[in-house]
Structure formats: C-alpha cells, structure tokens
Amino acid sequence: MNAPASLSPYSSATGKSNVERHTLSVLVDNEPGVLARVVGLFSGRGYNIESLTVAEVAHAEHWSRITIVTTGTPEAIEQIGHQLERIVPIHKVTDLTLRGRSxxxxxxxxxxxxxxxxxxxxxxxxxxxxxxxxxxxxxxxxxxxxxxxxxxxxxxxxxxxxxxxxxxxxxxxxxxxxxxxx
Structure with a gap:
C-alpha cells in the first residue's frame, strides 16, 4: 500500500478537506507575455485554472482584466494572490470571493x-x-x-x-x- 505523498501549500488541491473555489480579478498591462507569466505562476505551483477570461477593460491605459477561477486551500489562494501582486505589469489583484459581493x-x-x-x-x-x-x-x-x-x-x-x-x-x-x- 502506498503512503500518501505530503503536499506543499502549492500542490494540487485534490483530496484536501478545506479546498475552496475562488474567483480572482487581476488588472494588468495589456502587453505580450503578461498572460503567460500569470498562467506560469499557477502551473509552476501545480494549481489548475478552472476558468480563465481576458479582455481589455481600459483602452486608453492599455489595461486588461484577467478573471481566474481556481480551487485551493485559503492559505494557498492567499499566497497565489501575493505572488501575482509581485509580477511587475500587474496593477491590482482582487479575490472576489473574499469580497463577497460580486x-x-x-x-x-x-x-x-x-x-x-x-x-x-x-x-x-x-x-x-x-x-x-x-x-x-x-x-x-x-x-x-x-x-x-x-x-x-x-x-x-x-x-x-x-x-x-x-x-x-x-x-x-x-x-x-x-x-x-x-
């Protein structure tokens, strides 16, 4: 019988009892490579993106909004938010699930x-x-x-x-x- 592998906070959320679904809104510069960097952060940590939409929301400023639906423990989702905030062309990260009114x-x-x-x-x-x-x-x-x-x-x-x-x-x-x- 195989022992369950220990999971880091970034590991796949499958099997964890306190897994939650979160919707993140990420305001970014509309420039090449930004989406790849955001998606790379998720894939590098072993998290699945259940839904991903991207559209320009402020033409004059060249800003786009990336809406990401993912699952994970509250701690892991919080950490993802902090790491997203460190990506340079990102202006704002909002966890709409925590805001409660979306x-x-x-x-x-x-x-x-x-x-x-x-x-x-x-x-x-x-x-x-x-x-x-x-x-x-x-x-x-x-x-x-x-x-x-x-x-x-x-x-x-x-x-x-x-x-x-x-x-x-x-x-x-x-x-x-x-x-x-x-």
Whole structure:
C-alpha cells in the first residue's frame, strides 16, 4: 500500500478537506507575455485554472482584466494572490470571493441533437432556463445560455440525456457589486 505523498501549500488541491473555489480579478498591462507569466505562476505551483477570461477593460491605459477561477486551500489562494501582486505589469489583484459581493456570469453555446419528443422536451426545458435558440436544423439546435456557472451546469445536466452533442463556454466574467471598483 502506498503512503500518501505530503503536499506543499502549492500542490494540487485534490483530496484536501478545506479546498475552496475562488474567483480572482487581476488588472494588468495589456502587453505580450503578461498572460503567460500569470498562467506560469499557477502551473509552476501545480494549481489548475478552472476558468480563465481576458479582455481589455481600459483602452486608453492599455489595461486588461484577467478573471481566474481556481480551487485551493485559503492559505494557498492567499499566497497565489501575493505572488501575482509581485509580477511587475500587474496593477491590482482582487479575490472576489473574499469580497463577497460580486456577480459571476458565463456564456455557453450548447448543441443538442434530437427528433420527435426529445426535440420538444429540449425546447421546453430550454425555455424554462431562458436559453435562446441561435441555430436550428431539422436534427439539432444550438442554444445560447448566459448566467451563473451553476445555472449552465444544471442546464447541461438535463440536456445530456436529451442528446447533448457539443459545448462551448466562455469562462467566468466577474465584477464586484456596488459603487466601488474591485
């Protein structure tokens, strides 16, 4: 029988009981290599990035926001935040999970194949989730759904037995609530 390997604070979070999901917002200069440095910090520590989105948010300043969803112990997430802050072209790191007042949304396009009753059921359930039909053929639909990641997960779970064929997700976009910047 193999003894469990001891895990550093940076090791994969799998199997730890106090693992938490965190959403980090990182304001960076929009220049080549910045994303690679940020992702390299995660991979170098053995942490998985569950979702990653990047977009320019201040054109005149050439700033982009990187939104990262990851899991880890509270201590490890805190350490990642401190290490991100040390990367030179980073202006601000905010743990939106700790701020507690943030909104997360994601866009998904879901292709579902179906005929007859399965097709009718897929349309009925899509309407209940407020999913929009963006393409239709006689054999399939492509639904567009925007919402919290958990809403998209729930929709996927009910579409699988009805003929889920393919899926594309944008990743999480998040922002703090209220008048103050995150």
């Amino acid at each position: 909104i997360e949304r994601e866009l998904a396009m879901i292709k579902v194949r179906g005929k007859g009753e399965m097709r009718v059921e897929a349309l009925r359930l899509a309407e209940a989730f407020k999913a929009k039909v963006v393409d239709a053929t006689t054999e399939s639909f492509i639904f567009e759904l925007t919402g919290a990641p958990s809403k998209i997960d729930d929709f996927l779970d009910i579409m699988r037995p009805l003929g889920l064929v393919e899926l594309a997700r944008t990743g999480v976009a998040a922002i703090t609530r209220g008048a103050e910047a995150g």
